[in-house]
Amino acid sequence: MTSPVLSVNQLCKAYSNGKEALKGVSLSVPEGSFFALLGPNGAGKSTLINIMADTVLPTSGSIDFLGHDMFSERLWCKGNMGVVPQEVAFDPFFTPREVLSMVCGLYGQKPDMKWINELLERLELAEHANKNTRQLSGGMRRRLLVAQALVHRPRLVVLDEPTAGVDVELRKRLWEYMREINASGTTILLTTHYLEEAEELCDHVAIIDRGNVIASSSMKKLLHEVAGSYLWLRYRDDWELAATDVEALSEFNPRIDDGLLCLTLNRIDLQQSTFHHAYESARLRFGPPLDAGVCQEDLEDVFLRLTREQII
Ligand SMILES: Nc1ncnc2c1ncn2[C@@H]1O[C@H](COP(=O)(O)OP(=O)(O)O)[C@@H](O)[C@H]1O
Ligand SMILES: [Mg+2]
Numbered sequence: 001m002t003s004p005v006l007s008v009n010q011l012c013k014a015y016s017n018g019k020e021a022l023k024g025v026s027l028s029v030p031e032g033s034f035f036a037l038l039g040p041n042g043a044g045k046s047t048l049i050n051i052m053a054d055t056v057l058p059t060s061g062s063i064d065f066l067g068h069d070m071f072s073e074r075l076w077c078k079g080n081m082g083v084v085p086q087e088v089a090f091d092p093f094f095t096p097r098e099v100l101s102m103v104c105g106l107y108g109q110k111p112d113m114k115w116i117n118e119l120l121e122r123l124e125l126a127e128h129a130n131k132n133t134r135q136l137s138g139g140m141r142r143r144l145l146v147a148q149a150l151v152h153r154p155r156l157v158v159l160d161e162p163t164a165g166v167d168v169e170l171r172k173r174l175w176e177y178m179r180e181i182n183a184s185g186t187t188i189l190l191t192t193h194y195l196e197e198a199e200e201l202c203d204h205v206a207i208i209d210r211g212n213v214i215a216s217s218s219m220k221k222l223l224h225e226v227a228g229s230y231l232w233l234r235y236r237d238d239w240e241l242a243a244t245d246v247e248a249l250s251e252f253n254p255r256i257d258d259g260l261l262c263l264t265l266n267r268i269d270l271q272q273s274t275f276h277h278a279y280e281s282a283r284l285r286f287g288p289p290l291d292a293g294v295c296q297e298d299l300e301d302v303f304l305r306l307t308r309e310q311i312i
Pocket of ligand 1: 016017021039040043044046047048
């Protein structure tokens with residue numbers, strides 16, 4: 001395995017209202033990886049990212065970034081990292097081009113106009129480059145934040161939901177650009193709710209839930225070792241599971257997805273007996289289904305199963 005760019009060690013954060021947003025998070029982000037940090041709302045993703053951005057103070061724990069301690073060597077770390085926070089906040093008196101030049105200055109770099117123009121072009125801000133940032137739409141401001149995180153050519157880019165609220169086509173182009181940035185050697189860590197896209201783009205993944213890491217590995221390994229199969233049964237399209245039904249089938253971790261009853265089978269190797277057992281359990285309870293089949297879990301299925309398991 002390649003050496004990590006970032007090692008998060010036992011990071012804890014309790015907010016002043018007593019909310020424990022991170023409960024000892026440890027993560028390792030390999031150099032050059034395209035890393036997805038996933039989790040349901042409120043899992044603690046933004047808290048972790050805001051700690052890296054220096055806008056939230058951790059309660060305890062440490063982060064090592066390329067051999068530098070993130071908390072005692074802040075300046076060095078900031079100079080080598082770009083962070084796009086979830087919340088958009090801008091000084092409304094400058095144009096995108098001015099913002100990008102200024103940010104270079106903050107890192108002690110002379111603005112590289114060729115690179116700034118490329119960023120404006122690729123992030124589809126070129127025609128708005130000389131407008132006041134006040135006039136930009138929410139989506140444009142978010143893209144300007146991405147440009148701002150890349151302008152000093154950092155070794156690590158951290159993006160908190162960069163594509164939230166961005167339409168499909170633009171989202172695809174933004175991902176494509178991130179892929180190019182990653183291919184040129186920059187490590188990318190991002191959060192997103194688009195699990196299908198994360199599965200396609202990212203080579204590493206961590207899932208956090210309620211302040212704990214519940215899975216962390218290469219995407220391949222997660223899909224190979226943690227993903228299993230499930231039996232789906234169609235009864236009616238508008239079906240909902242009642243609590244008593246769930247209880248009766250709880251050993252199969254039942255859920256309703258798109259009107260289908262889904263029962264988790266043996267995770268690693270599907271055995272006939274499990275399939276029959278699941279099918280028979282459903283049939284005894286609900287009668288014969290209209291249709292049924294077996295499917296391999298994708299990232300979204302694994303995500304839903306693991307984050308639901310935490311609740312039960
Ligand atoms: N400033 C804050 N003060 C108190 N609680 C907070 C604050 N920010 C976040 N939280 C709480 O911490 C938990 C984690 O939030 P967050 O890191 O934003 O999660 P995510 O980004 O995964 O949705 C949530 O329960 C949230 O309500
Ligand atoms: Mg968040």
